[in-house]
Amino acid sequence: MREAIIRLRYRYWPDHWLGEILSKRWTETAIPVFVLLIVGFWLSQSIHNFLSLASLADTARQACEIGFISLGMALVVIVGGIDLSVGSMFALTDFCALFTLDVLGWPVPLVAAATVVCGMLLGAVNGILIGYLRLRAFITTLITLIIYRSAFDLLIQRYSNDIAAAFPDFPSWDFVGNGTVLGVPSVAILYIAVAIFGHIFLTRLRPGWHVTAIGGSRRSAYNSGVAVRRTIALCYVASGALTAVGALFFAARLGTVGGDIGVGLEITVLTATVLGGITLGGGRGSVAKSLVGTLIVLLIINGLTTLNARGGVNRIVLAGILLTAAIVDIRWLKNRSRIISKVYVSPTYLALPEPPATEIGGGGPFEQNDKLRSVSLIGLGRIEAPEDVILDRHDNLYAGSRHGDIIRFFPPDYERMEVFAHIGGQPLGMAFDRKDNLYVCIGGMGLYRIAPDGKVEKATDETNRSLYSVNDDSRLRLADDLDITDSGLVFFSEATVRYEMDEWPIDGLEARGNGRIICYDTNTGKTHTVLRGLKFPNGICVASDGQSILFAETWGCSVKRYWFDGPKKGAVETVIDNLPGYPDNINLASDGNYWLAVVGMRSPALDLAWKMPSFRLRMAKRVPGDEWLFPNINTGCVVKFNEAGKILESYWDLKGVNHPMITSMREHRGYLYLGGIANNRIGRYKLERANPNFVQYEKRWGKQ
């Protein structure tokens, strides 16, 4: 009963999402967003028409005006500076708009252009001083704040009466100030457009990268060839321009050049920027953060005002929320990576039946023996980590190595060897196609093709992103083994989508179906995922019927069959359900049966632990990683099974002296060639009763 509950809980509750969601970069903004939601909820409860369209539109107008300025400030802060002069620039550009409209009588488009240019010029002063003359941003913009403000004061002394006297009546001007499109204020539409562009700009466009790089490390950016000074200067120009856009809408809405326009605006904007999570000092920040920060600050100020709160109360509440949010946010950012490392590993429930007996004298197909004692060794000490071995029509033997090479041994004695091709990564599974191209699964890289002349080509490194996956699973992390169908489809397994190449054992601790089988079509060059949720899918072999593949699920201790064609297309069926160890590669035998490598034997301790997810969770949290309970992968065997999944025979090397580990095997002209990922040798075992002329790919596709 209890076990059933545990099973159901782990089957349906996606524990692993927590760690994956937290690993997303946008969760850095989680706290500000959370605060925004709380504030929004609280206001919608206390102000009865808070969520009405009219009220939201009113809020949006002001929020977007400030939002433009916040965007500019965000840009400047991300580039590693600060712009205190925004308030004064706001006032001056507001004046510029109204002066050109009311006093000079310019048409509205020209007014808009003039205002933005005015903002850019004001920003350019900052930009030149800070970017090119290398003045300190804080002190410089503090001084320009004073200068611009006094210039504004002098100007309105002279012109405020002229502006006050005019009541401009242009429909286009009113549209800028109060117009809506489908109920959305004009300013919001422009803001959304600018924000979307800003997001793309910062994350994907070259100048945006440069901005982030300069903020993150000025010297690194310079060394990378970024035009540091120009970029910084342009950021201040952009800040000026964005401020001018905000001021233009403000001018159109209210038409005022009152003396305290923009006073203290820099504080509001800076508060919004920091609250949104954009770090002073540079390098970190996004458009979304800027928006969230702006909304929080404005909602609090306006909401409390609407709730009849006096100015003082308003300030207390605002400051209280700001400080609380800042403290929580700092804790969060500080501990986020630690939390992720604690929660990313999320073991799940896996119950395996009692394994079949393997003891000597226990009988059964798995009974241990010492047949592999007599293997002869190839390339001892000269090769590292040959996970898979393969032989071509000319009896050449190929094996991958840890250094990313494909090594070729020459017959007849396989003493002579050469680096056939260098790819990098970790070559795992291999298979030949009809034209003798060697396809290789490279852990960490994907699927590669090596032409007979040794030329390396990438076949695929990307598949379609699945809809419900939190992690972006389009990147191939651990392509493992493959086989090729007659019609040119390459089926290959990816062992796990949650861990990188060098962390694969952790996947064994989780024992979740994190793996998948992917199909690469050599005819179209397209790649798509065919099966998901497999427990470390490993070996793949096209079955004799040519319509299905057999694949091994390592942590599932099972072999399954998947029909990619024919009447049962799409179906999956279990072939062997309870192996005594962890299956690895599968290959054809000369008699029409299949070879299966068993990489390691199950242990009662891990079998038990797999039924106790919370135990493994505690272990992952408290015990250092190298002392975790991992699947045992050092002794194993080779078994032969038939189409129905019946085990026919098994080959063991009990002492493990000669050939300690087996991850793969190939039958070729009466010999069985053995590979092992932890080995420094290749084994060669003389099979009795085997077809001495069996060449796997000749049998499949005929002689050439």
Add this chain to the structure above:
Amino acid sequence: MKRFRITQQEIVFVVFAALFVFCSLFLKGFLTSANILALLQNVSVLGILGLAMAIVVIGGGIDISLIAALAVPPGLVLQMVQDGHSLSSSIVVAFAIAIAFGLVNGWLIAYAEVPSLFATLASGIFLAGLGQAFLFRVEVVQWSDGMAGFDRLGQASVFGVPMPIILLAATCLAVAFLLRRTRWGAYIYAVGDNRAAARVTGIPTRPIIVLQYVLAAVIGCFAGLVLAASVNSMPTRIFNSTLIYDVILVVVLGGIGLSGGRGGVVNVILGTLLIGTMLNGMTIMNLSYAAQNLVKGVVLLAAVIADTFINPRNEETAQQGDI
């Protein structure tokens, strides 16, 4: 190589001297002892605030909440006396509030690790709001009879020297003594110079940071009392003004780098004198307030630009997050 360098401090001194000579030569009534005293008196509160800011900036932070500390506790003194409490108990309460405020600031920055700019920005708003909402009935807290005699703090003079100047000088001496002669002063410099190194050396960095903000709040409160005494009221609306920017200018212009660990009381005095001379000269010239600001800004900008040209910074020496 060293001796060709002129520090920002020296540039500011040169600018100040030039301005002073200029004003003396061309402005009638500038170079009179009465006017010089007026000049000093006008900037004495700014100077005291500058000293408070200097302590924090030398310690590697910044205190935007200084104006709140200037306005609220002294305002409370006036309000409490108005409501019939005794002057002495009111002053005790005010300083207690200032100390508590400094402790909160320090805690936020040293222990909760909120960046000082943001922490003091918010805490300043909080204190101002607290005063506005609960402590004062109106924003300008008026003098009342119970305060009799206290106005000497702002309006009396000793041997012809107005009291605020004497208080500024006294604060200068006290702060200079603290920074130069005491252990805690040495610690403040150490923390501002390299907080990580100070920590590893075994200096109690967090308490020292708290100490800075407490000192700043207390000095700010003191400046507020001087201000209130000299204008016979506490206009708490001063919080909304841009006074804090002037304070930062005095400190930074004087040559105390925002990166911390550098500078001292001399720099504050220099910065204060420069600002004071400029404002006084322009007041004599009867320039409007806006025009005064404009000129002030341009002169400051010139000083900063001159500094950059004389001490150029390049990509090699640029610091990270150097704002």
Add this chain to the structure above:
Amino acid sequence: MTSLSKWTCAGLMAAGIAAAASSGVFAAEQGLNEPFQAKFRADLSGKTIAFVPVAMGFDLTEGWWAGLKKELKPYGIKFELRDPNWNTNAGAQAVTSLVTEKPAVMVIHNPDVQTYAKLLKRAEDAGIYVVQINMGSAYRSSAFVGANWIEIGERDTEAVVNACKGKSNKIAIVQGAVSAAASAYTLRGVSNVLAKHPEITVVSSQAADWDAAKAKGITQTVLKQHPDLCGIVGFWDGMDIGTAAAVKEAGLTGKVFLATSGGGEHRGACDLVKTGAFDLDLSYDVPTQAAQMAGTIKWLLSSTDAKPGAVKGSEYTTLIPITKANADAPGTCWNLDELKKEAGE
């Protein structure tokens, strides 16, 4: 008669009449039914008045708010307060959101002549009466209640000019914030008078931004250079505390004539005139302004034809000059605490 005593008398009389009436006449027989009062009550009850000051927390706005409540609360009127706390943008936002919330009346204290102008027009178009107090905007709404700044400037300056007769004829002007309407209009009043008095020289005319400390600094410098100054025109008593402190510090109290203006709250006005800090403080008597607003609102709400936007009128406040002569007299100044108490706050 000063306003405070006036109200007290009125209150007492009303109470007396009511007491007499209830115990006497009406108990005896049924009287004549007054035909309009029921409608008047119905027109007022349940209506909302929204007040948008520049900021709460100083004598003027607190006084208006308390005065309005005191007058109108008994009629079942509801009150909304939007305190932008010196932030023009927040104020504009408050007015904007009020337009959608549709209170019956908005009482607006403009930060300058323009910011709210468009919004106020929108409000009246949407059927909301707008009453502007003390600081007008470029838009003329149903009613403006407030001081005549030009008159204030003129009367203050005249007083200073008079005081200067036979003296140095040097005066100084301490302005508020240059962009504020109150300051600009007052300055116009000052120049109107000065135009008639060419013998007067203005040695300094600077803006202190409504800031006492700045006013003190400016005045100090001016006094150091012109110790023979005979008068100062100040623009607001809250700021001129600083001006007065400078004068006192220079030991010129009584020698330099300081004229200013303000809301007439006793601590900020009468007390300071008594101590000699100010020689003249023109008071626009906030409770009276509040009462006038309340009267206007009653009329607007109960009238049948005065639709929002259809009528436009002004009520300029009658100024009370506070000098040593009347500073002690009861009713010259008013007391904020008492007014608040009467308003039930």
Add this chain to the structure above:
Amino acid sequence: MSDIILSLEKATKLYSGVPAIEDVDFELRRGEIHALVGENGAGKSTLTKVMAGVVTLTSGAMKIDGAEASPGTPLEARNLGVAMVFQENSLVPTMTVAQNLFLGQERFYNRLRGINIAAQQFLQSLNFDVPPTAIVGSLGAAKKQMVEIARAVLHNAKMIIFDEPTAALTPEERKYFFDLVRDLKHRGVSIVFISHALEEALILADRITVLRDGKKIVTDDASKFDRARIVQAMVGRDLSHTLYGVKKTTVRPAGERVLTIQNLKMAPMVKNNSLSIFAGQITGVFGLVGAGRTETFKIVAGIMKRDFFYGGDVILRDKPVRYRVPAPAVKAGVAYVTEDRKIEGFFETATIARNIYLGLLAKFPGGRALLSQRDQSASSADWVKRLNVRAIGDAAKVIELSGGNQQKVVIAKSLVQEPDLIIFDEPTRGVDVGAIVEIHELINRLADAGKAVVVISSYLPEILGLSDRILVSRQGKVVEEFSALEATEEKIMYAAIH
């Protein structure tokens, strides 16, 4: 096409009038691996920065492919085919690995998934296991170095300059790096590399140039050099017998047990670490970068905090302690001499005397509120003499000193606190050879005086030359202990890796 890809003639670079390199002639052949060796401040970095366009020559000429060239920015240099891997990490810590890799040659619009996959392909093809989506700031030193190297290779430069490329790499990764460099060489790319590990220069380089005090001393084929000749050229005198002296034949016996660590944990760096430290001897702690050595001892000194739950114990002289800040640890007689003196070593704008005096004050405030000028000058004069700190004057700021003298000031600042347990973390990193000898002598004297001394180092000769007892750390815990008598380089290295 000539055989010389880059040449410098009479290259001189003055910093504020002081020559960093002076009249250096240098030639780089096509497809050669050229090692630059020299002490700190010998001008290696300046020389390479000139080539990479980071600084421009004051006088002299540089030719690239026979044509006069003076790149003013790294970008110009790269357009000329010169790429550089900087010593001070030049990655942007806030960007992802993939972004860093392509920074500088990104397209105008970059598809994030596309660059992630391309970056992974490229990194894996060099056998560098670095996830492309990771933020660089969160990576360890070794992985950062890999990204840095990968970036230089990605640029397809004609010549690549590596400044201390292998410092943070494990031997495994170092092997990959050597293969990579040889592979580049075969492709005709010229390599300049700076290394402190002279063995690397001898193994890898075709030619070696030795610099001293900004001047070129000698350039010759690597086969004509041996260790002694390089050191002699570097230092100008024969130091081979004093530097990293011959294998120890006697060891100091263990005194009282001063420090015991049991099951110490700090995720993710320290994992159930246990060890003991004894008085009167030097305990060397060897391990690769990232083996958790520094973190373990920083926890002891209160600089870092152990895990809150199940964090293990630190026992100082039979008393369990748990310092949350360093101050109480200092008071208890624990001193930690940092490996990164610029970040947490000294006060850069303060004088030497003030630096040392601050150390004294922090340990012995003893109710003294006022500073004593006399104490300050006395303590500093004493230690400046004992450690032989060379400075221009008393008022010299520490930032203006050479690396070795800076290190001595940092040591003096700790020793003035009279600690019983002294932890030296990489005591000779970035220190010139002469000063190394002095610092080693000092460490030996401390142990002779009965102090418990810990020396953390990733340089085997230093560990072997100094230690009486050697602990080997791997993946967050001590895995092996040797007596200095039985230890060999092979044994230690084996323990550190396997």
